[in-house]
Amino acid sequence: MIPPKEFLRKIKPFSFLPEEHLTALVGGLDVAMYEAGAVIFNQGEVCPSVFLVFSGLVGLYDGDEVVDLVSKGEIFGLLSALHRSPSYYEARALEDSLCYLIDAEVFERVYQAHSAFASFFSTFIERRFRSFSRLARDQESVQDGAASVLVETLLSKAPVTCALDTPVREAVRIMDTHRVGSVIVVHEGKPVGILTNRDMRRVLLEGSRDSPVKEFMSSPVITVDRRASILEAYSTLLRTGIDHLVVADTDGIWGVVTSKDVLSQLEPSSSILSLYRKVLKATDLEELQSAFQAIRLAVSEMALRGTHFYQLSRMITSVYDMVFVKVIQKHTGEDEGLDFLWVHVGSSGRKEQILTTDQDSALICGLSCPRLDAAERISQDLEKVGVPQCPAGYMASNPRWHLSLEQWKEHFRRWFLEPIPDHVRYLTVFLDLRGVYGRMDLLGNLIDHIHDTVTNQAVRFLAYDATLHEPPIGIFGIKHRERGIDLKRYGIYPIANGIRVMIVDHRMLRITNTRERIEALRDAGVLGKETAGDLLEAYAFLQDLRLRHQARQLKYGGAETNLLMAEHLDKMDLLVLKESLKVVASFQKNLKARYGVDRGL
DSSP: OOOHHHHHHTSTTGGGSOHHHHHHHHHTEEEEEEOTTOEEEOTTOBOSEEEEEEESOEEEEETTEEEEEEOTTOEESHHHHHHTOBOSSEEEESSOEEEEEEEHHHHHHHHHHOHHHHHHHHHHHTTOHHHHHHHHHTOOOOSOOGGGOBGGGGOOSOOOEEETTOBHHHHHHHHHHHTOSEEEEEETTEEEEEEEHHHHHHHHHHOOTTSBGGGTSBOSOOEEOTTSBHHHHHHHHHHHTOSEEEEEETTEEEEEEEHHHHHTTSOTTOHHHHHHHHHHHOOSHHHHHHHHHHHHHHHHHHHHHTOOHHHHHHHHHHHHHHHHHHHHHHHHOSOTTOOEEEEEOHHHHTTOOSSSOOOOEEEEEOTTOSOOTTHHHHHHHHHHHTOOOOTTOOSTTSGGGEEEHHHHHHHHHHHHHSOOHHHHHHHHHHTSOEEEEEOHHHHHHHHHHHHHHOOHHHHHHHHHHHTSSOOSEETTEETTGGGOEEHIIIIIHHHHHHHHHHHHHTTOTTOOSHHHHHHHHHHTTSSOHHHHHHHHHHHHHHHHHHHHHHHHHHHHTOOOOSEEOGGGSOHHHHHHHHHHHHHHHHHHHHHHHHHTGGGOO
16 A cells, blocks of 8 residues: 555645645544445534545435545545535445545645645635646646737727717817827717727818718727737738727727737737738638648647637637638628628637637628629638538538528528427527628628527527537446547537527527627626536636647647547546536536426427
């Protein structure tokens, strides 16, 4: 049997401790053997010790229900021992088990004396999974962080606004008073234009300072969401050739950022920014393909170095979107009068594609453009660049998803009125619509129609679909571990699909990203703060785990798959995976109750 100190030294977070703290823990340590079936402590009992399993398997019970399994190297009884409070569960040996018992008072002294040791436990108890994982891995900081900074961090002043009929003279006075170079022109609470110092030249040449600002403002106004990455803002500035972006979203107007603000944050040496510029400058498919493949490799390296999914997804979405835009423009030109909208759907619509990408897309056509004849050629060129066609055929080049606005409206009306399995499947794909290139008003019109078309019956069927695949956790931990764990099927999709159900039910479809949807539901009081926090942490961890898995496959040439073998995970990742899947299972249970799924359809 390994000496207790050597056993502790190999387990995080005990491995963080200096020699004197390890010695103190071992000095307050006892050993106990429990036969299979033996009760270690009862529910409601205060634990005098913190238990560390050396061998065997221990089940934690709430009444007759198993809530957790604890195996070698894992602890239990922590909260009760630290807080001298009754245990929430009963601990029972499921097989012959040997445990170390660490005296509660000694454990607490070490806990209070060593911040990293304490943080390890507190972050896990509070289900701050990303912080827990970071502590466990002792990761170093990563490069390319500037590109994932949010636009809202650049805002230093409150928005300065005026009305459409405000005289230019008064608008200039407002700008001088607030020491800004622009004023946002607002009508009925929404930004409709912006007057900048550049526009003032036109006033001097063509008009009078007593003229209303609506005659000289730049309109329509170009906006960016405050939660967009600055790389996305940079992309918008380059694409439109302007110097000022109004920061606005469904919650209101937040201010203005300039090209100078954005460029000051982007590192010239940033590999992603450098490759992004190559995408912008690409003049043929070969150059675009080279830049796209280099970006995928750079992203995989960042993922392996520890950059989190939420950071990368913000940054990379605008890069991938620009690849699509460049290919589309190759076939359609840059005419602002084009009467269509290229939209992304599915995970791309949610801004959640990072390494494994495909052409999840559709086309909404206006009255003057019943078809985009170039759609098939665009799809072929995207495949040449490195973006494969969608195996399920959800692509703008497919005539089924290349429709007029009125045809799309009719589709959604029928899907909601007749929620048969095929229609439910279509809703799970096409309710994540995000415009990429073309007439954005077409999408707004369609979403208004969808909100008016939603039926309670269809929402229940969508809830059923979101709870169909339950996470593989059971009495002996994660089930089917030998066959691999499908992170997408059992972890990521249940959260993304379940949150979409609630978003549809509350008519909030203009928000497409899963994280932003969870936060919006929380802010609206639909989701409790604790539930929302658990879902955000679990979703981030599952996506991080999948991202690292895909990055290794890309780097070492493995087949792309969502199956992750449990033996390839370290102890900490396996522990957090189990907790994350519990969050998923709990969310599905609540979803079933909320929408009456168990009562039948």
